[in-house]
Amino acid sequence: xxxxxxxxxxxxxxxxxxxxxxxxxxxxxxxxxxxxxxxxxxxxxxxxxxxxxxxxxxxxxxxxxxxxxxxxxxxxxxxxxxxxxxxxxxxxxxxxxxxxxxxxxxxxxxxxxxxxxxxxxxxxxxxxxxxxxxxxxxxxxxxxxxxxxxxxxxxxxxxxxxxxxxxxxxxxxxxxxxxxxxxxxxxxxxxxxxxxxxxxxxxxxxxxxxxxxxxxxxxxxxxxxxxxxxxxxxxxxxxxxxxxxxxxxxxxxxxxxxxxxxxxxxxxxxxxxxxxxxxxxxxxxxxxxxxxxxxxxxxxxxxxxxxxxxxxxxxxxxxxxxxxxxxxxxxxxxxxxxxxxxxxxxxxxxxxxxxxxxxxxxxxxxxxxxxxxxxxxxxxxxxxxxxxxxxxxxxxxxxxxxxxxxxxxxxxxxxxxxxxxxxxxxxxxxxxxxxxxxxxxxxxxxxxxx
Numbered sequence: 001x002x003x004x005x006x007x008x009x010x011x012x013x014x015x016x017x018x019x020x021x022x023x024x025x026x027x028x029x030x031x032x033x034x035x036x037x038x039x040x041x042x043x044x045x046x047x048x049x050x051x052x053x054x055x056x057x058x059x060x061x062x063x064x065x066x067x068x069x070x071x072x073x074x075x076x077x078x079x080x081x082x083x084x085x086x087x088x089x090x091x092x093x094x095x096x097x098x099x100x101x102x103x104x105x106x107x108x109x110x111x112x113x114x115x116x117x118x119x120x121x122x123x124x125x126x127x128x129x130x131x132x133x134x135x136x137x138x139x140x141x142x143x144x145x146x147x148x149x150x151x152x153x154x155x156x157x158x159x160x161x162x163x164x165x166x167x168x169x170x171x172x173x174x175x176x177x178x179x180x181x182x183x184x185x186x187x188x189x190x191x192x193x194x195x196x197x198x199x200x201x202x203x204x205x206x207x208x209x210x211x212x213x214x215x216x217x218x219x220x221x222x223x224x225x226x227x228x229x230x231x232x233x234x235x236x237x238x239x240x241x242x243x244x245x246x247x248x249x250x251x252x253x254x255x256x257x258x259x260x261x262x263x264x265x266x267x268x269x270x271x272x273x274x275x276x277x278x279x280x281x282x283x284x285x286x287x288x289x290x291x292x293x294x295x296x297x298x299x300x301x302x303x304x305x306x307x308x309x310x311x312x313x314x315x316x317x318x319x320x321x322x323x324x325x326x327x328x329x330x331x332x333x334x335x336x337x338x339x340x341x342x343x344x345x346x347x348x349x350x351x352x353x354x355x356x357x358x359x360x361x362x363x364x365x366x367x368x369x370x371x372x373x374x375x376x377x378x379x380x381x382x383x384x385x386x387x388x389x390x391x392x393x394x395x396x397x398x399x400x401x402x403x404x405x406x407x408x409x410x411x412x413x414x415x416x417x418x419x420x421x422x423x424x425x426x427x428x429x430x431x432x433x434x435x436x437x438x439x440x441x442x443x444x445x446x447x448x449x450x
Contacts, residue, residue: 003083003091012036013085024087029318057081057343065351071273071282072226078290082340089170089184090334095221096285097122098272100211102204102256107268109275116211119284122220123163124303126212133162137305162305166337167220167289175200176222179253180232182239196242202254203265220289226270230262283348291344310337 003013003024012025012033027033064074079093086092101107101114108114117125124130140160166172174185178199185193193199200206209217224232233253235241241250252262259265272278287293293302295311308314309332320326 003085003088012040013087024085061349065349065353067351071279071351072223072270075282076223078286078343079340082290082343084340089173091338091340092168092170092173093223094168094289094340095223095226095273096282096289097207097210097221098278099269100207101258102207105257107256107258107272109272109277112277115272115275115277115281118278118281121163121288121302121304122167122210122218129212129215130303132215134303137162159308160305161307162303163218164307165216165218166306166310166339167218169219169337170335172219173222175219177224177232178241179235179237179239180224182237193239193241196244196248196250199241199250200253201244201248201250203256203259204254225266226273228266230264230266233262233265279351283350286348287344290340290342291348292342292346294339294342306337306339309333310339312339312341 010027010030010033012027013023025033025036027036060069060074060077063069064071069077075095076093084091084093096118097116098118099107099114100116101111104114123133137160140158170188174181174188175194175198178185178193182193210219224230233255235251238251243249255262255265259268288302288304292298293304299305309329315329317326317329320329
């Protein structure tokens with residue numbers, strides 16, 4: 001499947017023949033990845049399902065409405081189609097906060113008050129904080145220098161926005177997963193863990209900050225909150241995570257009173273995700289993150305406007321000749337959040353509405369126009385030259401890929417990006433997180449353990 005990398009269409013994710021792992025390749029230009037994509041399409045051994053998952057979107061949506069696909073697997077499928085990948089911390093799969101009750105001794109999934117309002121982005125859940133964001137945005141609109149020139153890097157010329165932060169960044173992903181993948185936070189923070197007071201201490205504290213207490217924190221969750229054994233919440237390796245200003249030594253993440261253990265916490269979060277209440281409202285969150293409220297006037301009306309460089313197409317990096325300016329923009333895009341590819345141009349159908357009338361080929365007649373995914377560009381003419389970042393081949397599929405790249409002038413560049421579980425066929429999407437630090441972003445393709 002083709003992937004974005006730093007909002008550029010230069011990535012390619014390939015499932016290996018063991019059926020459980022994938023390899024991620026990042027190329028120097030979209031034309032290069034287009035050429036390799038077409039070469040792979042021409043190979044008889046390459047699965048057509050993986051190459052045609054875009055066409056599967058209407059069918060999977062209809063299967064989700066018929067309750068043949070779970071909420072979790074549907075979100076995993078949309079993340080994959082929206083170019084979110086466990087290979088890329090800057091575009092890690094994003095999942096919603098579903099619950100808001102992290103204080104009660106028991107969790108009542110029949111009570112609507114237990115759930116977060118999925119029709120609003122995290123930044124709009126607290127009225128007082130939202131009012132602050134709106135006033136700041138109005139001040140930007142009155143600034144004559146606030147012009148939409150995305151190549152400018154000084155703050156005086158930025159287009160107006162509500163949220164200067166984002167719901168998913170490399171730092172936010174590692175905020176949740178530091179206990180499972182400490183080496184990546186150490187890399188991000190120059191060999192040190194973040195300050196203890198800024199690290200993931202408790203689920204309730206994280207929710208409180210994200211939903212209103214922290215004026216700059218609007219992050220959502222990762223898939224690990226809804227699948228796995230919850231080991232990312234445990235400090236099994238006794239990492240020296242530091243001591244807060246209150247004298248509390250960080251260790252395991254503090255769980256809500258209704259969770260007996262990390263595994264029980266994940267199990268109940270998953271039950272909440274698959275609940276009837278969430279099923280009735282999940283399409284509203286999809287509209288915000290993957291759908292028609294992601295950008296444009298609909299985003300303004302939904303209080304869902306982020307910093308302009310988080311959106312695909314805000315800046316043409318290929319057209320910037322100044323290397324310093326381009327490097328600064330690339331760093332900002334890489335580190336401060338990226339919105340998924342927009343998948344829907346119209347409101348997403350409710351799960352409870354039921355699938356609409358089906359065409360002979362199984363596609364949804366009423367919703368075909370809502371899917372606006374671009375077709376891959378044709379391969380560039382002429383000779384092909386370039387280099388790619390790739391993982392080492394560990395089996396026949398990976399070896400064949402690397403041989404094919406080498407045959408076309410592509411020498412793999414270290415360090416490799418990590419291997420991860422491959423997606424299931426598009427009709428029954430699935431995602432499985434790594435369990436424990438030994439399995440997270442190892443850099444070498446291998447089978448998932450456990």
